[in-house]
Amino acid sequence: MDFSFTEEQTLLRNMVQSFVSDNYEFDTRMKIVRSEEGMDRGIWQQFAELGLLAAPFSEEMGGLDGGPVETMVIMEELGRGLVVEPYLPTIVLCGGILNRHGSDAQKQAYLPSIIGGEAIWALAFNEPQGRFNLADIVTSARAEGDDYVLNGTKAVVLGGPWADKLIVSARISGDQRAREGVGLFIVDKSASGVSTQDYPTVDGGRASEVTLENVSVAADAMIRDANSGLGILEEAVDHGIAAICAEAIGHMKMLNDATVEYCRTRKQFGVPIGSFQVLQHRMVDMFMEYEQSVSMTYMVNMKLTEDAAARTKAAAGAKVQIGKSGRFVGQEAVQLHGGMGMTEELNVGHFFKRLTMIDTQFGNVDHHLKRFAAA
Amino acid sequence: MDVDFTPEDVAFREEVRSFIEENYPKNLGALERSDMSKEDLLAWHKVLHTRGWVAPSWPVEFGGTDWTVTQRYIFNEESARYGTVPPMPFGVQMLGPVIYTFGNQEQKDWVLPGILSGKDWWCQGYSEPGAGSDLAALKTKAVLEGDEYVVNGHKIWTTLAQHADWMFCLVRTTTSDKRQDGISFLLIDMKTPGITVRPIITIDGGHEVNEVFLEDVRVPAKNLVGEQDKGWTIAKFLLGNERSGIAGVARSKKAIDRLREIARGELENGDPLLSSADFSRKIAELEVDLTALEYTELRTLAAESQGQGPGPESSILKIKGTEIQQRITELTMEAVGNYAAPWVPQLDVGDNYLAIGPDQSHGVSQTYFNTRKTSIYGGSNEIQRNIIAKMVLGL
CATH class of the missing domain: 2.40.110.10 (Butyryl-CoA Dehydrogenase, subunit A, domain 2)
Structure with missing residues (x-):
């Protein structure tokens, strides 16, 4: 048993940490969030140069052959800086799908430009009626000769406005919520029949509603075959969950440190408010929630490569923990900062908002409790 | 001991309800409070003024009403049911009682009418x-x-x-x-x-x-x-009055109705979210807590009507009232699922702004974030607990 990081992993952490603290201070982050595009392409290019975009990919594709732990380390550090650039959709979700399930031709066609920072991808898997059920798919893929024709609407596609390519889940056969008959398709966002409505999200990101109207894609745009889409999607989402758990522990650590520091320095009634036992215990609870979250984040990242049943249970459990802890830590950090915690100009509220969205992203506590119980 | 309404109370409810329905400015209904101008925020206040209903709790001689506690409760409930914009609390709830309790005649003469008419914000x-x-x-x-x-x-x-x-x-x-x-x-x-x-x-x-x-x-x-x-005496008197209105029971009831409506429209595996046992249980728990708070508030109001001013017990109303408001907004955000994510800008809304997702999801996240303030303002909930510990429990 070993919970320590290798020397390479520690070097990776140090590198990301110093890059973020040097180049992604809170003011810079807010300028990026408020900019027209909402992300910084220069930062993305620097991620490529640092090798962050290559981390999880195989060496033959030009990657660094990293595993879930490397992704975890990177996401935690990006979380500390509230980085909005699309590491999750491009590298973890879509890159992960291509890496694990893409054909050789697909990998060779797409991974180099992802690793090089030239292409941004987004995973279009939510639907307006689907809530958190990945199989609840109305979007249809109809076989027509050698092509598929896609029709439907995908909801809250994170990173959608920046994406060049989308991976879209669509129903090839079966009933609306059937597990079988789901395909994943690579769709060029500029393809004829694709339209988007772009918008900012509460946590400083950007997302799109994507409408597909008779979008024709070649059969080789499908990942694997006409029946494996859901399994691949579930696996990708579990990888996404493991990644945002890591991001969330980055947020919680920052909030806990900021709260302790604030309570040490903020004086009321002639003493630091941190001297009040009721607030001390609250901060102890925040600290314990953080530690439990770290444990569950390590756990899920170690189990990501196990079989589907073990992976499902691990991801569902971790997501429940992070959802509850993130909510508690976020709310209490705001409360203990008093009015200051409510202001747009302090980073506390922004960590809180991102943690709130992490609870919803890929399914909330209720959803994953049920999934955990059933797994 | 009873909480039944007399025939007079029932008639009063009817009177209030039809007054609101007939006179509430129609253009206000579609606005979120954050979109409202000063004129919008004062529009209903000015109508209430014409009817003499701006400050029901003030003594009649200063422009209040002679309503019983029950009537005031009915008025609040009907106002919340309709979703009216309440008169701003700063004049009516906070300053008014200070002036008619501590002010001199000249101050009463110039401050109170300006509050009632809405001339002075x-x-x-x-x-x-x-x-x-x-x-x-x-x-x-x-x-x-x-x-x-x-x-x-x-x-x-x-x-x-x-x-x-x-x-x-x-x-x-x-x-x-x-x-x-x-x-x-x-x-x-x-x-x-x-x-x-x-x-x-x-x-x-x-x-x-x-x-x-x-x-x-x-x-x-x-x-x-x-x-x-x-x-300082005045400051504390005002804070006591500030807390008494803070429970917001009637508005929380309305917010739970809206939550239920949203949960009826949201689908989970093809069925309304409201039919999910987990979700409806959470709403039920909220309603039970709100019922308890309602009766606690009624007991406070009854004591007040017998001449006991709002005591330190009103801190209970502040703590429980704001906790419930926060839980309602949290559950409402939870109800809309993925559509909690779109950010609806409240400032600088451009002409090309298009709403995302179903209508019922709009702004629920903002409301959740905004409502976090309630356990901080008006004396934080930690301070309210200190008040109860000291003043009620004698610790």
């Missing part, structure tokens, strides 16, 4: 950067020079000061060992030279609160309420 100059929960630490200074006070200082979290004509303000007139001594209660015209209002944008993107800077602001000495240096 008041804001509350209490908190300062160094004086939040510890209000007595306030440093804003007023020095008497001839027949004027010269005020210097810095107020913060001043709600809707951007609309205010006047501010009631706690200032330090004497420095003494006991910090509660030497505080005075001043009425300040916001148009006076030396006052600067700076907006504070909150995490929901809204502009409700402000900083107010006072630099050599000259205030006529006759604007002092009560005695100089004895303002």
Whole structure:
């Protein structure tokens, strides 16, 4: 048993940490969030140069052959800086799908430009009626000769406005919520029949509603075959969950440190408010929630490569923990900062908002409790 | 002991309901509060004024009503049921009672009518950067020079000061060992030279609160309420009144109705979310807690009607009321699922702005974020617990 990081992993952490603290201070982050595009392409290019975009990919594709732990380390550090650039959709979700399930031709066609920072991808898997059920798919893929024709609407596609390519889940056969008959398709966002409505999200990101109207894609745009889409999607989402758990522990650590520091320095009634036992215990609870979250984040990242049943249970459990802890830590950090915690100009509220969205992203506590119980 | 409504009460409810339905400005219905101009926020206030219903809890001689506790309860319930914009609390709930309790005749004559008519918008100059929960630490200074006070200082979290004509303000007139001594209660015209209002944008993107800077602001000495240096008593009296309205039971009921409506429209595996056992259980738990709070508030109101002022027990109403409000907004956000994510900008809404997702999901996240303030303002919930521990339990 070993919970320590290798020397390479520690070097990776140090590198990301110093890059973020040097180049992604809170003011810079807010300028990026408020900019027209909402992300910084220069930062993305620097991620490529640092090798962050290559981390999880195989060496033959030009990657660094990293595993879930490397992704975890990177996401935690990006979380500390509230980085909005699309590491999750491009590298973890879509890159992960291509890496694990893409054909050789697909990998060779797409991974180099992802690793090089030239292409941004987004995973279009939510639907307006689907809530958190990945199989609840109305979007249809109809076989027509050698092509598929896609029709439907995908909801809250994170990173959608920046994406060049989308991976879209669509129903090839079966009933609306059937597990079988789901395909994943690579769709060029500029393809004829694709339209988007772009918008900012509460946590400083950007997302799109994507409408597909008779979008024709070649059969080789499908990942694997006409029946494996859901399994691949579930696996990708579990990888996404493991990644945002890591991001969330980055947020919680920052909030806990900021709260302790604030309570040490903020004086009321002639003493630091941190001297009040009721607030001390609250901060102890925040600290314990953080530690439990770290444990569950390590756990899920170690189990990501196990079989589907073990992976499902691990991801569902971790997501429940992070959802509850993130909510508690976020709310209490705001409360203990008093009015200051409510202001747009302090980073506390922004960590809180991102943690709130992490609870919803890929399914909330209720959803994953049920999934955990059933797994 | 009973909580039945008399035939008179039932008739009164009918009267209130039809008055609201017939007179509520139709254009206000479609607006979120954050979109409202000063005129919008005052529109219903002005209609209520014509009917004499702006300040039901004031004594009749000052322009209030002679309603029973039950009637006031019915009025609040009907107002919340319809979703009216309530009169701003700063004048009606906070300052009015201070003036008719501590003010002199001249002050009663000029302050109270302006509150009732809506001519004067008041804001509350209490908190300062160094004086939040510890209000007595306030440093804003007023020095008497001839027949004027010269005020210097810095107020913060001043709600809707951007609309205010006047501010009631706690200032330090004497420095003494006991910090509660030497505080005075001043009425300040916001148009006076030396006052600067700076907006504070909150995490929901809204502009409700402000900083107010006072630099050599000259205030006529006759604007002092009560005695100089004895303002702490007034300050505490006002805080007690502020808390009494804070439970928000009727509005929480309405918010739960809306939550249920949203959960009926949201689908989970093809079925309404409302039919999910987990989700409906959470709503039920909220409703049970709200019912308990409602009866606690009714007991407080009944005691008040027998001449007992709002005591430290009103801290229960503040704590439980705000906790319930926060849980409702949290569950409402949870109900809309993925559509909690779109950010609806409250400032600088452009012409090309298009709403995302189903109508019912709009703004629920912002409301959740905004409502986090309720356990902080009006004396944080930690302070309220201190009050109960000290004043009720004698610890």
